[in-house]
Structure formats: structure tokens, C-alpha cells
Amino acid sequence: MTSRRRIITGHTAEGESRVASDRLVDPLTSPGLPGVEMLYLWGTDEPRTYPDDGEEPRWTQHFPPVGxxxxxxxxxxxxxxxxxxxxxxxxxxxxxxASFPGLLETYRDDQPGIHTSDTTDVAMVLSGEVVLGTTDGVETVLHAGDTVVQNGTAHSWTNRSDAPVEMLFVLSGARREGDA
Incomplete structure (x- = not known):
């Protein structure tokens, strides 16, 4: 994966819209997840309030909290x-x-690749082919352009093809019944 250009807009003190940031964002890799690349394009841990200056919000975990x-x-x-x-x-x-805080902790020890998060994940396959696995044993093959909404369910992503697969995700924090 290559770096991606990311533009963030914001507001001036007078309320005019402006481009607050225009830069390349580099993907993160880790020897603990060989071949995997994550490109964090934007994130926030709480609902936004506008107008704002367009500064990128601070966040620390892979998965967002509610809001x-x-x-x-x-x-x-x-x-x-x-x-x-x-x-x-x-x-x-x-x-x-350290590179992907909170991600590995969502994986199950008894079922390799299966993980669960308290998020609604809206995803699109940008390139390649990937298999979505669910704990009922069903495997669904997704191709470039296909989308999936993953509603806090246990799932896995497997690439069985001879080419890398790239997916785009919007993760939204959600509540799980029984959580405070």
C-alpha cells in the first residue's frame, strides 16, 4: 500500500470554510502482523462540534468508543x-x-482470525478478493466494489487469492447489550 493524500477542512475564526490540512498519510505495519498494513486516515473518540478549526482529533485505540x-x-x-x-x-x-492498540485483544485464542469489536463496521473492498467468515461456519467471498456492514459480530477476514486485498472501513463505536 502506498501513502494516501488526506485533506481535512475546518473553519476560520470568521466562520469561513478552509482547507486545514493537506498531507500524505503513511500506512502502519508491524512485524507482529506480517504483511498487514493499516492506514489510519482519520479518527475521533467523540462526536464532533462545529465550527472547528479542522485540527485532527486525538485518539489512542484501534476501535472507537461509542460516539x-x-x-x-x-x-x-x-x-x-x-x-x-x-x-x-x-x-x-x-x-x-503498540502499533494497533486494542486490536489484537479482540481476537479469540480458540478460533484463529476470529475477532469481535463493539463497533459497526461499514466496509468496501477496494481491490482484490477477501473471504468474510462468521462463527456459524458460513464464508462469503467479497470482490472489489462489494460492501459489508459488520454489526458487532464475531468474524474473520481471509485472503485466499494470489494478490493483496485492500479494504476501506468506517468504524463507529457501538454499545453491546449488558455493557454499562
Whole structure:
């Protein structure tokens, strides 16, 4: 994945709209998730109030809380991708936890690849082919242009093709019944 241009608008003190930021955003990688790239384009942990100056809000976790939002692309390597030696080391896993805070903690130990978050994930496949797996055993193949709304369900993403797959996500924080 390459860097992506991101433009953020805001308001002047007089209430006029303006371009507050125009820059390239680089993808993040980690030896603990070999071949995976995340490009965090924008995020907030609470609803926005306008007018604002267009400054990027601060946030710290991969998944947003209720009222929060993330805008991110995700790239999975092709099937047969060889993870480099040491990718599963404690050091590599610690790096992945630091790079993508809160992400690895959502994965199940008993079902590789299956994870659950308290978010509504609106996703589109930008390129490639990916398999959405659910815990009922159903696998749904998605191609470029296909979309999915993932409603806080346990799921996995698998790339069985010979090319990387890139997906675009908008993650919106949600409440899970029984949570305070």
C-alpha cells in the first residue's frame, strides 16, 4: 500500500470554510502482523462540534468508543505469504499491540482470525478478493466494489487469492447489550 493524500477542512475564526490540512498519510505495519498494513486516515473518540478549526482529533485505540469514529484502510497479504522469521515472537507481538492498540485483544485464542469489536463496521473492498467468515461456519467471498456492514459480530477476514486485498472501513463505536 502506498501513502494516501488526506485533506481535512475546518473553519476560520470568521466562520469561513478552509482547507486545514493537506498531507500524505503513511500506512502502519508491524512485524507482529506480517504483511498487514493499516492506514489510519482519520479518527475521533467523540462526536464532533462545529465550527472547528479542522485540527485532527486525538485518539489512542484501534476501535472507537461509542460516539467515536475511525476511517481506515486495511491490506491483507496474498495467500502463501511467508511470514518472516520471528513474526510470532513476544517482541513482534508487543510491537503489534503498540502499533494497533486494542486490536489484537479482540481476537479469540480458540478460533484463529476470529475477532469481535463493539463497533459497526461499514466496509468496501477496494481491490482484490477477501473471504468474510462468521462463527456459524458460513464464508462469503467479497470482490472489489462489494460492501459489508459488520454489526458487532464475531468474524474473520481471509485472503485466499494470489494478490493483496485492500479494504476501506468506517468504524463507529457501538454499545453491546449488558455493557454499562
Amino acid at each position: 467515536g469514529l475511525r476511517f481506515v484502510t486495511f491490506t491483507l497479504p496474498p495467500a502463501g505469504f511467508e511470514a518472516p522469521e520471528g513474526a510470532d515472537s513476544e517482541e513482534a507481538q508487543a510491537h503489534a499491540r
